[in-house]
Amino acid sequence: MVENRPISQILTHVVLILGIVFLGFPVWMALVASTHPGEALAQSPIPMWFGDQGVANYTQLLTEGSPAVGGVALSTMLMNSLLMALGITFGKIAISLLSAYAIVYFRFPFRMLFFWLIFITLMLPVEVRILPTYDVVASLGMLNSYSGLIIPLIASATATFLFRQFFLTIPDELVEAARIDRAGPIRFFWDILLPLSKTNIAALFIILFIYGWNQYLWPFLITTDQDLYTIVMGIQRMVNVGEGLPIWHLTMGTAILAMLPPVLVVLAMQRLFVKGLVESEK
Amino acid sequence: MQKRVVFQNRWLPYLLVAPQIVVTLVFFIWPAYQALETSFYIEDAFGFSRTFVGFENFTRLFNDAGYLRSFWTTLVFGLSVTVLSMSMALALAVAANRVIRSATTYRTFLIWPYAVAPALAGVLWFFMMNPSLGIVAYWLEAIWGYDWNHYVNGNQALLMVIIAAAWKQISYNFLFFLAGLQSIPKSLIEAAAIDGASPTRRFWTIVFPLLSPTTFFLLVVNLVYAFFDTFAIIHATTSGGPADATSILVYKVYSTGFVGQDYGSSAAQSVVLMALVIAMTFIQFRFIERKVQY
Numbered sequence: 229m230v231e232n233r234p235i236s237q238i239l240t241h242v243v244l245i246l247g248i249v250f251l252g253f254p255v256w257m258a259l260v261a262s263t264h265p266g267e268a269l270a271q272s273p274i275p276m277w278f279g280d281q282g283v284a285n286y287t288q289l290l291t292e293g294s295p296a297v298g299g300v301a302l303s304t305m306l307m308n309s310l311l312m313a314l315g316i317t318f319g320k321i322a323i324s325l326l327s328a329y330a331i332v333y334f335r336f337p338f339r340m341l342f343f344w345l346i347f348i349t350l351m352l353p354v355e356v357r358i359l360p361t362y363d364v365v366a367s368l369g370m371l372n373s374y375s376g377l378i379i380p381l382i383a384s385a386t387a388t389f390l391f392r393q394f395f396l397t398i399p400d401e402l403v404e405a406a407r408i409d410r411a412g413p414i415r416f417f418w419d420i421l422l423p424l425s426k427t428n429i430a431a432l433f434i435i436l437f438i439y440g441w442n443q444y445l446w447p448f449l450i451t452t453d454q455d456l457y458t459i460v461m462g463i464q465r466m467v468n469v470g471e472g473l474p475i476w477h478l479t480m481g482t483a484i485l486a487m488l489p490p491v492l493v494v495l496a497m498q499r500l501f502v503k504g505l506v507e508s509e510k
Numbered sequence: 511m512q513k514r515v516v517f518q519n520r521w522l523p524y525l526l527v528a529p530q531i532v533v534t535l536v537f538f539i540w541p542a543y544q545a546l547e548t549s550f551y552i553e554d555a556f557g558f559s560r561t562f563v564g565f566e567n568f569t570r571l572f573n574d575a576g577y578l579r580s581f582w583t584t585l586v587f588g589l590s591v592t593v594l595s596m597s598m599a600l601a602l603a604v605a606a607n608r609v610i611r612s613a614t615t616y617r618t619f620l621i622w623p624y625a626v627a628p629a630l631a632g633v634l635w636f637f638m639m640n641p642s643l644g645i646v647a648y649w650l651e652a653i654w655g656y657d658w659n660h661y662v663n664g665n666q667a668l669l670m671v672i673i674a675a676a677w678k679q680i681s682y683n684f685l686f687f688l689a690g691l692q693s694i695p696k697s698l699i700e701a702a703a704i705d706g707a708s709p710t711r712r713f714w715t716i717v718f719p720l721l722s723p724t725t726f727f728l729l730v731v732n733l734v735y736a737f738f739d740t741f742a743i744i745h746a747t748t749s750g751g752p753a754d755a756t757s758i759l760v761y762k763v764y765s766t767g768f769v770g771q772d773y774g775s776s777a778a779q780s781v782v783l784m785a786l787v788i789a790m791t792f793i794q795f796r797f798i799e800r801k802v803q804y
Contacts, residue, residue: 247605247620251619251620272642326529327529333513335516351788351791356763356787358767359776360548368536379533382533383533396513403513416517442626460742464745467746480637486630
């Protein structure tokens, strides 16, 4: 057995605790700031322990919003974020399942061409083709709409590859058995393939939900209508307030609310999350 | 690549791939083609007409000191984020791999930042380092008498976005390093320990080399993250400033196109970036994928 010295054991825990503190500290400060009245954050040093305005601040944010964003209630923004995140997640999973199914279980002309077309999307992140994509969405009349927020982001090479990889591990005997029982391709997909893919879908769901929720540039570009702001993008209006100073206690409250849903998803479904993360990167 | 047993159907497979292909063509391939085409034209100030100029947009770009500086900034930024977040993640993963009790608790507290949006990571650190009331800026001043003001000092602004970007990426790297460490056979370490190798020596001669596939994989993923996914951090906090000190390439595409309205140049920048992503994706698949072990 490898030696076990108490010193190195202590060092191990020290490293881990330092890491946790480093990762947690910014969130701690944000959380603390969001429970103070605005005046408490006017001069340095700012408080390191909770104030008594937490309930009032969060109530104000959720019902009236921050004056910096023209008073859009954060509950509206959270709802928009949720709709966008779920739309992207379901959209990606649905169209990727279908295309992976077609590519693995059928032989048809141009199959490989389709495969490569999907592959290419990996190399074209939104950030590098901002303007032309914006033009396309504008000419389709999809600016300021949920479909504009969701549809352009639902193509997914990663999800397609993941499902393709998984379908390839499913034994051929299942298809043969299904065919003997006279099940057609749609029946096979619905009754056999889909139930078998449940765990993979769930794992991918977590990763894609986080991806969708955290979108920033895209909603920023195509929504000018305040009622369609998502929370991750909306916070930017509270930080960049031109000449004035940000209203810090409200801005930090918004940051906390914006990160809460995806963080909770990760913590609640840790095992699935790790599985999804490791597999979608293969 | 494909099943031995397949279904026969003339039109169903096309119907199945149609949604994915339509979205891909309309929102990916077509815009990319548009960027490529626009990069060879110069549009007049009112957008009424455009002239074909060949590679002029590109030559202009690479003779532009500002663009070249942005390349340099991107490189410094990307490498710093990668090295910083990977080394911290490795230290944490090695430590987490050693503890037996409460390992899950530690892991829980280390993985959550993955879920925090880059924009929010930026905003959190922007608050912490705010020159007038940020706690870090206050400590720097109070303890070392160091004057922190990222609104004025470009290097400090760059450092701030580097820290924010690295902070967010630590948990991702941590998970992959931990998976890599757990796949190293215990017997190898034990054999080395019996031969009298010290823990440090064991790490550098056994663990680290065996971890190299994971390290290479993370290297590429982190660089891609730093080059492209960090737009939000910069846009939400420094807006590329002060004086373009944090204007990395993806931010420059945006500011040239949307703010500066120079479409030809922005398109040429898009093309340059696409070439960069294609090269990195190629490296990832060609040299790394096969060697990574999970």
